[in-house]
Amino acid sequence: MTTDISAHQAGEPGRITEFRRAGLTFPVRDAGPITGEPVLLLHGWPQDSRSWTQVADLLNQAGYRTFAPDLRGASTTAAPRWRWSYRLDALAADVLSMIDQIGRPTHLVGHDWGAVAAWTAAITGHDRVRSLSALSVPHPGAFARSMVTSRQALASWYMYFFQLPVIPELVVRTGLFPRLLRHTGQSAEVAQRDSARVHDRVIARGGLNWYRGMLFSSSRMLRGRVTAPVLQVWSDGDTAVLAKAHTLTRRYADGPFRLEVLPGVSHWIPEEAPEPVSRLLVEHFAAGGSGARAS
Numbered sequence: 001m002t003t004d005i006s007a008h009q010a011g012e013p014g015r016i017t018e019f020r021r022a023g024l025t026f027p028v029r030d031a032g033p034i035t036g037e038p039v040l041l042l043h044g045w046p047q048d049s050r051s052w053t054q055v056a057d058l059l060n061q062a063g064y065r066t067f068a069p070d071l072r073g074a075s076t077t078a079a080p081r082w083r084w085s086y087r088l089d090a091l092a093a094d095v096l097s098m099i100d101q102i103g104r105p106t107h108l109v110g111h112d113w114g115a116v117a118a119w120t121a122a123i124t125g126h127d128r129v130r131s132l133s134a135l136s137v138p139h140p141g142a143f144a145r146s147m148v149t150s151r152q153a154l155a156s157w158y159m160y161f162f163q164l165p166v167i168p169e170l171v172v173r174t175g176l177f178p179r180l181l182r183h184t185g186q187s188a189e190v191a192q193r194d195s196a197r198v199h200d201r202v203i204a205r206g207g208l209n210w211y212r213g214m215l216f217s218s219s220r221m222l223r224g225r226v227t228a229p230v231l232q233v234w235s236d237g238d239t240a241v242l243a244k245a246h247t248l249t250r251r252y253a254d255g256p257f258r259l260e261v262l263p264g265v266s267h268w269i270p271e272e273a274p275e276p277v278s279r280l281l282v283e284h285f286a287a288g289g290s291g292a293r294a295s
Helices: 049-061 088-102 113-124 140-149 157-161 167-171 176-183 188-197 201-216 243-252 274-287
Strands: 005-009 016-021 024-031 038-042 065-069 106-111 129-135 230-235 257-262
Touching (some): 016 088, 024 088, 038 049, 049 065, 049 274, 065 088, 088 113, 088 201, 106 113, 113 129, 113 140, 140 243, 167 201, 176 188, 230 243, 230 274, 243 257, 257 274
Parallel strands (some): 038 065, 038 106, 106 129, 230 257
Antiparallel strands (some): 005 016, 016 024, 024 065
């Protein structure tokens, strides 16, 4: 390993407590059988690794070793100031570095912005991704297409607001933000937890920069195809990402593709529906994604 790409181990031999890359340190929750197949769980915004707790526990019980890191912008030890630092290429490089530090090809699972990071890593690091599971958010190219072929552009109003300087940081640190999260389907407890995180100015800016940085991303992230088996999971109670983008995603999967819809579930799939999600993941991992393509 190079000096700027290293995993820190502590406690139980072989456990990883943090990933390191290019001067950034990403805390990680490493759990489950030490010799189990590795699963990298990537959270969304405004969440952190805690959003995977229930899913990770169920995967651990099924024999998988899970790694749930706090991603770029989600902790003060990995929160560059400038929006350029949050382009999709940088997020993909973070994830592929984490897989390298795990030391073998990994099942990649992402929710929300974590799904975007997972898609981009799978586009650029084919040989390191055993399977891809994307929750709530589809392939970036499919999402871009849906913006001009459906009502997605209206549903994504907040993405335009987040491009403004300073004002979004102020808004997410007010009492309005937990109410907005409740409106999208979060429980009161989870909304309070996630809104409390962004009271930290650095964390607030880091998360919002995910939205701002996408404008600097290379076009290959919109065109790139994935060879790993893909499980795409959408919930029909999602008010942020609509169905069209998910049905378009099959165009970008060269290997097996499976689309599953969770009825009556909001955007916050990992915490609202951990049991069905874990079952789908275990099926996907075990089958190598060889299930029939969704029609």
